[in-house]
Structures are given as structure tokens and as C-alpha cells.
Amino acid sequence: MPYRPHSEQHPNERIGWLRAAVLGANDGIISTSCLLLGVAAANAGRSELLTAGVAALVAGAMSMAVGEYVSVSSQSDAEKASLDREREELLARPVAEQRELAGIYVSRGVTPELATQVAQQLMAHDALSAHARDELGIREDTAARPVQAAVTSAVTFSTGSALPLLTAIMAPADIRISLLAATSLLFLIVLGWLGAAIGNAPPLRAALRVGVLGAIAMAVTTGIGELLGTAVG
Known part of the structure; x- marks a missing residue:
């Protein structure tokens, strides 16, 4: 029977973008709704809410983008440094690296004989990928991607931030605070x-x-x- 690649997907394969998307949208809803509620509670009008909300959306989106880029870039730099070091070790002592890889498989329950065969075949096919995956825990589909x-983060923050902003500027003044709080909580719950x-x-x-936590x-x-x-009034 011919070999067919296993195509089942698991959550960890999309955890990178999922984390950034959920964090961005969640941050956008909470930070903007909290800001607008505070401004509205201080008896601000629709124009003041619009100004504050747009400023929060733009500043928050830029902050999220820069923060994620810096954070994930640091992770990416660390991964690249680990791969460079592993590449050097493979060139300098391939036999020891093969034993190290086989030892990893033995620790996972594979017999020493089979572990040695697997390590030999994987290193013959792509030694760096085998060590990156099984020794360093670095995989192509979960590697850090800063951009x-x-x-x-920027797009999802802006999307999340726009929801309470639109509610605040469209809601009647007499129910603005309660409607903004209720809809923002609904958005948060649905997102969660x-x-x-x-x-x-x-x-x-x-x-x-x-x-x-959003309600608090x-x-x-x-x-x-x-x-x-x-106090100001």
C-alpha cells in the first residue's frame, strides 16, 4: 500500500496566529471600551468620545503591532541562533549528534536498536530538520513569524476596538454607558x-x-x- 501523508490538523499548528488574533481583538475591546466608559462617565459628548476612541484605536493598534513584532522577533532570533549552533555541531561531530538523537527516541519509549535506525535514516534525509524538531522543539509550521x-495583532486590535467605538458614537446619550458596557461584554464573551x-x-x-475580568x-x-x-465639574 502506498504511503499517504497524515493530513490531520491539530490546534498547536495554528496557535501562533490564533494567539495574536485573540490577544489583539480582546485587547482592542477591553482597552477601548474601558477608555470610552471612563470618558462617557465624565459627561463627555459624542465628539469627545469619537476623538478619544479613534486615538485609542490607532495608538493601540500601533502598540500591539510593535510589541508583537519585537517579542516574536526575539523568539525568532533565539530560534535562528539555536539552529546555527546545531548546524555547527552536526558538521563538527555527526556521530555524537546521531547518538543524541537516538537517545531522545529511547527516552520516549523506542527500543535502542530501532531508535538508532530511525536516527540514522532521519539524519540521512535531513539532519538539521530532525534535530530542530526533536531536540530543539522547532517546527516549520510553528516557527516564530514576526511580521x-x-x-x-494590529488588524485584530483595530477590529476589536472599532466595535465599542461604533457603539459609543451611535448610542443615545441617556443609555450610552449601559449599552456600551453590555455590548462590549457580549463581544468579549463571544470572542472568548x-x-x-x-x-x-x-x-x-x-x-x-x-x-x-472585562466587567471588573x-x-x-x-x-x-x-x-x-x-471633581472637575
Whole structure:
């Protein structure tokens, strides 16, 4: 029977972009809604909310993009340095590296004889890839990608931030705060649920966690906004 590659996908294969996307959107909703609630509680009008919200969206998206790029670039640099060092070791002492690879398979339950055969065949095919995957834990589909992480974070932050911003400028003044808080919490809960579902994690726990923490953050900023509005007014 001819060999057919295994095509099943697992959550860890998309964890990089999923992490950046969920973090970006979640940050956008929480930070912008909290800011707008604080400003609205200080008796600001629609124009002030629009100014504050757009500033929060742009500044937050840039901050997320730069932060993700720097963070993931550091991870990428570390991975490249590890691969360069491993490449040198493979050239300098290939026999010792083969024994090291075989030892990894033995520690995972493979018999020494089979582990040696597997190590020999894998190193004959692509020694660096074998050591990168099994010794260093670096895989092509999960490798750090700084630009992808930065763009994903910026776009998802902007998307998440736009939701409470649109709510704040479109809602009637008399129900603006309550409607903004309610819709932002709904957005957070849905996002938490979807993120967990995509990653095959328990969705209810994730939705409750982000909802409760988001509600606390909104309550704190609303209270501070009311205090400042009263004091300044």
C-alpha cells in the first residue's frame, strides 16, 4: 500500500496566529471600551468620545503591532541562533549528534536498536530538520513569524476596538454607558468562546473568564470617570 501523508490538523499548528488574533481583538475591546466608559462617565459628548476612541484605536493598534513584532522577533532570533549552533555541531561531530538523537527516541519509549535506525535514516534525509524538531522543539509550521504576528495583532486590535467605538458614537446619550458596557461584554464573551472553540479548549470557561475580568475592568474605569467628572465639574 502506498504511503499517504497524515493530513490531520491539530490546534498547536495554528496557535501562533490564533494567539495574536485573540490577544489583539480582546485587547482592542477591553482597552477601548474601558477608555470610552471612563470618558462617557465624565459627561463627555459624542465628539469627545469619537476623538478619544479613534486615538485609542490607532495608538493601540500601533502598540500591539510593535510589541508583537519585537517579542516574536526575539523568539525568532533565539530560534535562528539555536539552529546555527546545531548546524555547527552536526558538521563538527555527526556521530555524537546521531547518538543524541537516538537517545531522545529511547527516552520516549523506542527500543535502542530501532531508535538508532530511525536516527540514522532521519539524519540521512535531513539532519538539521530532525534535530530542530526533536531536540530543539522547532517546527516549520510553528516557527516564530514576526511580521505575521505584528500585522495580525494590529488588524485584530483595530477590529476589536472599532466595535465599542461604533457603539459609543451611535448610542443615545441617556443609555450610552449601559449599552456600551453590555455590548462590549457580549463581544468579549463571544470572542472568548470562539477562541477557545478554535483551539479545542473548553469554551464556557474561557467565555466566563474573559467576561468577568472585562466587567471588573469596565466597572473600575467607569467609577474613576465618574469621580473625575464630578471633581472637575
